Amino acid sequence: MSKGSLFVISGPSGTGKGTVCAKLLAEDNIFLSISATTRDMRVGEAEGVTYYYTTTEKFEKMIENGEMLEYAVYGGNYYGTPKKAVTDMLDSGKNVILEIEPQGALKVKAQMPEAILIFVVPPSIAELRKRLTERGREDDAEIERRINAAKWEFSQSPKYNYVIVNDDLDTCVKDTLSIIKSANDRQQMIEKLLSEI
Amino acid sequence: MSKGSLFVISGPSGTGKGTVCAKLLAEDNIFLSISATTRDMRVGEAEGVTYYYTTTEKFEKMIENGEMLEYAVYGGNYYGTPKKAVTDMLDSGKNVILEIEPQGALKVKAQMPEAILIFVVPPSIAELRKRLTERGREDDAEIERRINAAKWEFSQSPKYNYVIVNDDLDTCVKDTLSIIKSANDRQQMIEKLLSEI
Numbered sequence: 430m431s432k433g434s435l436f437v438i439s440g441p442s443g444t445g446k447g448t449v450c451a452k453l454l455a456e457d458n459i460f461l462s463i464s465a466t467t468r469d470m471r472v473g474e475a476e477g478v479t480y481y482y483t484t485t486e487k488f489e490k491m492i493e494n495g496e497m498l499e500y501a502v503y504g505g506n507y508y509g510t511p512k513k514a515v516t517d518m519l520d521s522g523k524n525v526i527l528e529i530e531p532q533g534a535l536k537v538k539a540q541m542p543e544a545i546l547i548f549v550v551p552p553s554i555a556e557l558r559k560r561l562t563e564r565g566r567e568d569d570a571e572i573e574r575r576i577n578a579a580k581w582e583f584s585q586s587p588k589y590n591y592v593i594v595n596d597d598l599d600t601c602v603k604d605t606l607s608i609i610k611s612a613n614d615r616q617q618m619i620e621k622l623l624s625e626i
Numbered sequence: 627m628s629k630g631s632l633f634v635i636s637g638p639s640g641t642g643k644g645t646v647c648a649k650l651l652a653e654d655n656i657f658l659s660i661s662a663t664t665r666d667m668r669v670g671e672a673e674g675v676t677y678y679y680t681t682t683e684k685f686e687k688m689i690e691n692g693e694m695l696e697y698a699v700y701g702g703n704y705y706g707t708p709k710k711a712v713t714d715m716l717d718s719g720k721n722v723i724l725e726i727e728p729q730g731a732l733k734v735k736a737q738m739p740e741a742i743l744i745f746v747v748p749p750s751i752a753e754l755r756k757r758l759t760e761r762g763r764e765d766d767a768e769i770e771r772r773i774n775a776a777k778w779e780f781s782q783s784p785k786y787n788y789v790i791v792n793d794d795l796d797t798c799v800k801d802t803l804s805i806i807k808s809a810n811d812r813q814q815m816i817e818k819l820l821s822e823i
Contacts, residue, residue, distance in 0.1 A: 543784030554822035587740030592812045615789045625751035
């Protein structure tokens with residue numbers, strides 16, 4: 430069995446990367462990485478299924494040791510992606526997806542150059558503004574701030590492996606699936622060649 | 627006019643990357659970067675056409691200043707790729723190809739993360755051995771040394787943007803051209819989005 434690949438799905442706020450990821454997870458052999466958190470376990474959750482539950486002290490030790498691919502703080506608790514959780518899944522042949530914002534995506538690439546970075550862009554800025562407005566989570570000032578942040582994010586796009594336009598959702602998902610297939614084919618080809626030496 | 631992209635064509639010795647590059651140069655808007663050298667100009671050569679001719683002192687100063695994307699010494703002379711020669715061509719909308727061995731390719735990527743690295747592999751190790759034997763440039767021991775070196779090179783393949791199999795030359799060239807087209811489309815898309823902010 431060949432190793433799986435890590436796909437980091439990123440892009441400016443409002444491009445619909447979350448919806449793309451949700452569709453991808455419905456496919457065979459594509460999984461979300463399991464995050465670690467310092468918050469308490471809730472009813473219906475399970476260790477290693479919903480999260481890896483840990484203490485603040487241990488979480489901070491992992492950050493210090495470079496064992497976190499990326500992390501953030503929400504509501505006083507840490508949330509992050511332990512590198513080992515990802516590499517274990519890859520080693521067992523699973524494809525792993527990670528949906529994070531552009532700054533985090535570039536940090537993951539710096540630590541795992543083999544990560545395949547996919548940058549999801551809107552078909553136009555007018556459409557991006559429309560989507561941000563329609564979802565109604567942010568006020569006008571915040572929407573303009575996000576669009577302005579996209580400027581820096583777009584300028585970083587050459588560091589991504591792929592740029593896909595999310596105009597029609599199904600086409601966008603199909604494009605992403607063909608990227609995943611081609612990464613798996615490539616992994617198999619390299620493993621075949623290495624086995625022949 | 628959109629910026630051009632830099633394509634670094636690399637792969638183990640004997641995979642036929644030189645032949646692929648020669649075919650690509652016959653296409654519109656694809657150019658080889660012009661190297662700098664410390665060797666004397668020969669009859670029929672011209673400054674900035676065949677090479678940029680310079681002194682050993684200046685060449686070493688450029689290495690020191692990080693102005694060389696990569697360089698090597700042959701027959702007591704330096705040969706290398708000045709970063710500025712490449713970026714000037716890209717800025718003028720040209721696609722630039724650089725054919726170098728894997729270690730050099732990774733050095734270019736470290737300096738220019740936007741470079742698109744294409745790893746050319748043979749369909750099998752048996753075929754690689756056959757090609758190296760047929761071109762008759764190396765003895766058996768050297769051929770085995772090269773195949774062994776390919777082991778490390780294959781293991782570096784995740785750092786490349788693309789892996790293409792050179793089984794049938796025309797297919798391989800066609801695959802590379804579609805990579806070049808998709809990079810140009812992507813550049814145009816990002817420039818369009820940036821112009822709308």
